[in-house]
Amino acid sequence: MEVEFINPFIIGALEIFEKVASIELKKTDVKMLKGTRPSNEIGIAFGVFGYIIGQVVYSFKTHTAERVVSSMMPNSSVEKQKEYFESALGALANMITGRATILLAGKEQVIRITPPLIIMQSTTDTFQYINSPTISIIFTSRFGSLEINIALRQTK
Amino acid sequence: MATILLADDLAFIKMIQKEVLDKAGFTVIGDAVDGVDAVEKYKRLKPDVVLMDITMPKMDGLNSIKVIKQLDPNARIIVCSALGQQQLIIEAIRLGARDFVVKPFEPDRLIKAIQKALK
Ligand SMILES: [Mg+2]
Numbered sequence: 001m002e003v004e005f006i007n008p009f010i011i012g013a014l015e016i017f018e019k020v021a022s023i024e025l026k027k028t029d030v031k032m033l034k035g036t037r038p039s040n041e042i043g044i045a046f047g048v049f050g051y052i053i054g055q056v057v058y059s060f061k062t063h064t065a066e067r068v069v070s071s072m073m074p075n076s077s078v079e080k081q082k083e084y085f086e087s088a089l090g091a092l093a094n095m096i097t098g099r100a101t102i103l104l105a106g107k108e109q110v111i112r113i114t115p116p117l118i119i120m121q122s123t124t125d126t127f128q129y130i131n132s133p134t135i136s137i138i139f140t141s142r143f144g145s146l147e148i149n150i151a152l153r154q155t156k
Numbered sequence: 157m158a159t160i161l162l163a164d165d166l167a168f169i170k171m172i173q174k175e176v177l178d179k180a181g182f183t184v185i186g187d188a189v190d191g192v193d194a195v196e197k198y199k200r201l202k203p204d205v206v207l208m209d210i211t212m213p214k215m216d217g218l219n220s221i222k223v224i225k226q227l228d229p230n231a232r233i234i235v236c237s238a239l240g241q242q243q244l245i246i247e248a249i250r251l252g253a254r255d256f257v258v259k260p261f262e263p264d265r266l267i268k269a270i271q272k273a274l275k
Contacts, residue, residue: 084171087167091168091169094211094238095260099238101239106242107243109241109243111241113239
């Protein structure tokens, strides 16, 4: 796990939250974990492949995720926010990951990702989290915290 | 008015795209959830323009462009993806995409790309 893989995700998270949800994030902690299993109940997981491989898992507490989604679609009814809940979270995390891949790939390399997998009970065994060194970045916002667990390595 | 097919695995993205396109006077005639679905709907609906995501299940957007272009070399396809990496933009254009709009997109940028493709 290389430290230089981390900054693109921090930049991506700050930029995308501001742009699509008008939420200001603050990075409050960075720590090492033994795997990507998140500490919050709602997880959004991506597989990463190509020049860099591994996994990235975003997670929120349920009430935070609900407020983030409502902030992404402020003019929509509560019913509509519920209807789009999972795909809005998927889109948000997809855009952060996409932004990070642009910064990581540079001019020559290609990094691909899987579609987002939304895990509603991410703290239980519903998904194959990677058990390898993971860097966990914690952000806070007015709606609560966001955790991004990143386990990536370069393929050559 | 020009007809548009939206191909993206995430309903939220298509909802935002549709809002922007409706406001600009375009007609969204269908939406697809993956690259295979995009090919099927292209054949059936014959849209003037396709907005194509890259990361999708079953078949990704780049392969879907390849298949659609074989069926109809004149197909107008615009990629709308978060993966705005230089090599992927080059690949999309090489496959025949008219433009590449990076998500999150500015409504204006998307509309201009469609107007240009329709010229
Ligand atoms: Mg996608």
